[in-house]
Amino acid sequence: MLTTIQILLLAFILFAISRVFLRVKEKVLSTQTGFFWIVIWLAALVGVILPGTTTQLASYFGVGRGVDVIVYISLALLFYLVFRIYVMIEDLRHEITFLIRQLALQNSSHSSVKNRRKTSKK
Amino acid sequence: MKAVIIIPAFNESQVIFKVLESLPKKLDGITTVEVVVVDDGSSDQTANEAIKTKVNVIRHLLNRGLGAAIKTGFSWAKEHNADVVVTFDADGQHDPEDIPKLIRPIILKKADVVIGSRFLNKQAIPFDRFLLNWFANFATFVLYGASSTDSQSGLRAFSKKAVNLIDFKADRMEFSSEILLEAKKNNLRLIEVPIKAIYTSYSRTKGQKNVNAFPVFMRFLVKLLR
Numbered sequence: 001m002l003t004t005i006q007i008l009l010l011a012f013i014l015f016a017i018s019r020v021f022l023r024v025k026e027k028v029l030s031t032q033t034g035f036f037w038i039v040i041w042l043a044a045l046v047g048v049i050l051p052g053t054t055t056q057l058a059s060y061f062g063v064g065r066g067v068d069v070i071v072y073i074s075l076a077l078l079f080y081l082v083f084r085i086y087v088m089i090e091d092l093r094h095e096i097t098f099l100i101r102q103l104a105l106q107n108s109s110h111s112s113v114k115n116r117r118k119t120s121k122k
Numbered sequence: 123m124k125a126v127i128i129i130p131a132f133n134e135s136q137v138i139f140k141v142l143e144s145l146p147k148k149l150d151g152i153t154t155v156e157v158v159v160v161d162d163g164s165s166d167q168t169a170n171e172a173i174k175t176k177v178n179v180i181r182h183l184l185n186r187g188l189g190a191a192i193k194t195g196f197s198w199a200k201e202h203n204a205d206v207v208v209t210f211d212a213d214g215q216h217d218p219e220d221i222p223k224l225i226r227p228i229i230l231k232k233a234d235v236v237i238g239s240r241f242l243n244k245q246a247i248p249f250d251r252f253l254l255n256w257f258a259n260f261a262t263f264v265l266y267g268a269s270s271t272d273s274q275s276g277l278r279a280f281s282k283k284a285v286n287l288i289d290f291k292a293d294r295m296e297f298s299s300e301i302l303l304e305a306k307k308n309n310l311r312l313i314e315v316p317i318k319a320i321y322t323s324y325s326r327t328k329g330q331k332n333v334n335a336f337p338v339f340m341r342f343l344v345k346l347l348r
Contacts, residue, residue, distance in 0.1 A: 097186045097293050101194045104160070108180040108198065 002049075009048045017041045040077075125152045125225060126204035128195030129159045129177075130188055131212035135167040137324060142175040144218045145210070151229040152206065158198050159212070162191040168212075188276075189290060189297025196285050207285050211276040217318040224279040227313055234284040234310035235301070237270060238277030238317035247319060254335055258299070261339060268302035270314065277317055284310050295338045 002010070017038065024034035047054050047070060054066030063069045127145060131138055142157065149155055157177040161169040163185035172179045180198060182191065192209055199207045206225050210216055220238055227233040240247060241255065255274055262273040274295070280288070287308040290300040305312045 093293060094291065096184070097190045097193075100163075100182045100184055100186055101190065101197060104180045104182050104194055105197055105201070108178065109201075 006048055010045070013041050013045050013048065017045075123152050123205040123229065124154045124156065124203060125149060125206040125208060126195075126199040126202060127155065127157045127208045127210055127221070128192060128199065129157065129172075129210055129212045130162060130191035130195065131159055131164065131168050131172065132162040132185060132188075132191070133164045133166050133168060134212040135164070135171045137214045138168055138212050139171045139174060141210075141212055141214050142172060142177055146218055146221055149222055149225065152225070156202065156204070158195055160191040160195045160198075162186060162188070187292075187294035187297075189295070189300070190293040192297065193290065196288075199285060204285070205282050207280045207282075209276060209278050209280075213324065214322060215320055216277045217320060220277060220315075220317040221279075223315050223317070224277065227315070228279055228281045231281075232311070233313045234281040235288075235305045235312040236279040237272060237312065237314045238275050238279075239270070239272035239314040240275060240317060240319035241271045242314060242316035245319060246321075248321060251321070257335065262299040262302060265343070266299055266303040266306075268299070268306050270302055272314065273302055274298045275317075281310075284308075292341070294341070295334065296341050 020029065020034050020037045020041065023029040024031060029037070047066075051066060054070055056066075058064065058066045058069040061069055063072065129138075129142070134141075138159070142159070145155075145157055147155060159169070159172040159177055159179045161172065161179060161181045163182045169179050169181055178198070180194065182194065195209065196207065206228050208221055208224060210218075210221070216238070224236050224238055227236050241252075247255075255272065259270055259273045263269045275298070278301070284305065287310065288301060288304040290297045290304055292300050302312070304310075
């Protein structure tokens, strides 16, 4: 028999999986990224439906409780994802700067061409 | 020989006109001096004030930071075939009379990068600034292995070779240390010359805020760990 928390988590995981499918279909996420998230959520699904598996995993890793091993893995994963996002934001900043620079230089060469035309008309 | 003076400016409408007027029109050993103001997305009248002095003005549509502005200036200088490039702050912190001292080693082909150092000669520098600069120099040395008495100086001169070789990525203040690293990596000859530092109440409030040091240092670290 499922407990309330299991039902809630199950509903949430199914919702999350449906979002991944939708985003992949819209091509917002690549198939690879979609696959990564599906694996993560399916692992969570197994952990919720069969809590015993987490205990097995914990003993395999030499950790006391099933919940603990989940928390450890999740934390490591979260930190890594935050780092990836930080690097991605830095890359985006540089791309924006590159665009701003090209626009600035282009506008400056336009204005100097205009000035030259003006002076040659004089 | 052609010299390009790059003035990165962000919201400096109060002082930029005066600073631009004070720049030398002629320099020994240089046939043409061109000034280019890189307006880094100012929300005030900086660009219009600069245009009044008939210098070249290029505008960033958005504020991208000092490093980005200098790099845009470098690109402009390359397009305009500059033999010597000088960077000069727009807030009136530098003395235009230091420019000849800075470019002389480059004209004489004795150096590729010349840093105007505020700390080579003893002069009155606010203590907090002294401390922060010391920390920045130390961090630059530890993290990048580049030693300098003034790693954050805004007054610098570069040879054509240096401008072509130096490729810094940082958009904001960390670029100062990155330039030193690039100079070292490309085996450029780097020297420092003493310059005057003019700390007015305006340049104190406009310049780098002391609390900025921490995020700058963090980005510095991430750049290395990346």
